[in-house]
Amino acid sequence: MSTPALAVHDLSVRFKTGADSRHAVDGISFSIDAGEATALVGESGCGKTITALAILGLLPDSGVHVESSAIEINGRDISGLTGSRRREVLGRDIAMIFQNPGTALDPVFTLGRQISAVYARHCGGGKEHIRQKVIESLEAVGFSQPQDIAAAYPHQLSGGMRQLAMIAMATVCKPAVIIADEPTTSLDNSTRAVILQQLERLRTLHQTAILLVSHDLATVRQSCQKVMVMYCGRLLEKTDCESLFSHARHPYSAGLLSCIPQISDTRPAMINSIPGQVPAAGEFPPGCHFAPRCPRVESMCNQSVPALDTDKQQAVACFRPL
């Protein structure tokens, strides 16, 4: 068995508030192979972005406690790295694409300058070489006039173009892993398709492993092979995309699927939603966190926490799976 590009073992994030601490992410493990796209889905506020930031080590160091047995990129553990040793990894071995391209880029520097700073930092080389690499990576995400884009400031581009430039920045050092945190949420449908196509192309081209953080299951179905369903800091279901969409086993997954709006001839009678709300960290119920909102709940669910049965192909953390 080959080494996965990204392997996360037993990652927990706790927020300290006064004397007690609350789990925002509670002991999750997963791995992504090279050239594979895995989605992390769930409602807003269930710990997806925190997971992504914790993998990169970008959470603030005061009031937040991150623990894991290991976070490996191509077999190398990065979880204990600090300071300049960690900065070496960021952008070179693992890169992140952020949700809002409008604010994620520095407004006072040209895109070329920002991308070349990343390349110069990690890969080095002469001025001309760096410029060449920047142009190449902008070209690779589909810009026909990469020189113009490199000379432009973020505010001169549209949201979709900025996100493409962000992808160019993420791929300029050809990292093994890219984490994309809701990369298309703020974009319109056709722009979203372009962004997803480019990500897909780069994934197959460079065999990059992609962790796509999303709450949009339609996007996930289009672009991922595997999917993990997250709720209240835990993984509830972990499987390949096809099985989830054909037969979701966890009631929460099934609930999420039922909420995807359908385009049909007739106007739908009602818009589906999962009743109730995601509880805030620290207010999780004692048993299965989803129990209070679950249509299939029984007494056992309120007492103990079901574990993710990882030995199965379609792993699920539920006492009464579908």
Added chain:
Amino acid sequence: MNRRYITRRVLYGIPLILGVTFVSFLLMVYFGPDKTYELLGKNPTTEQISEVRRALGYDRAFLLRYGDYLRELVTLDLGLSDSSGEPVSVILKRTLPVSIALVLPGFILGNLMGLALGLLAAWYRGKWLDKLVMSASVVGMSVSFLVIIIGLQILLCTPYGLNLFPVRGWQVHDLGSYLYYVTVPTLALVLVTLGYNTRFYRAVMVEEIERDHIRTAQAYGASPRELLFRHVLKNSLIPVLTRIMFSVPFVVISGSLLLESYFGIPGIGLVTFNAITSGDQPILKAVVGLTGVLFVLALTVNDMLYSLVDPRVAKP
């Protein structure tokens, strides 16, 4: 820089200057000192009054007098001081350089140190260093400037203390004597302004540090030095420049008034102060007018600097 942008800014400045000078002239004519009665003593006759008013030009239409005032400001031919008989332009030429030389070092130091401390506090926000710097700022802001000035004078300028510098005066002819006379006022100015500056700059820096693009730079391995000195500092230049530019006229006129009166330095602040108390209208007219012009100038230069530091202004 974009030439059309500059031209537009300069043209915008003209109505502003007209407005500022108009309002200040209006206030001076209707609420300022009236020289008629000073000149005439206790029991003037109606004829005497109207004669003096004619001589002073008070009987002319308001707009004509405003026109004269504008001409005076443009040509810098500002008449003679009532109290000394000296031409106002000569007085300004003599005192303005003194005031600038007096406040410049303290102004620069106070802003640079405030910037450095603000950056430090912002980077370590919430930690003990931040708390230390911020509490010191509050203490600095709370201590009266009188205490600071008199305290420094006692500590540095008298036999009770180190007795290294003069308490008063300004006999500057070379660098050595300049440092001799400027050191204590500079220290006083820095101590008085540092708390305010630090708090302001910290707030600006915290806002910039918490912007999304800083996290992006972090996610791509930028070092703290790069984050602070490239991304944060360049982005914060707009509020920082604005503050500096707008405090220039204030510091030159009123900041120096404080220092000049306590250190007996013959700068424009002291001249203005004396003109206010003696009702020396030609000097007041000149100072008020020039302050207004200086403000508009600072505003215009500030707008031009924007286009240098913010590509969103320069390349819309």
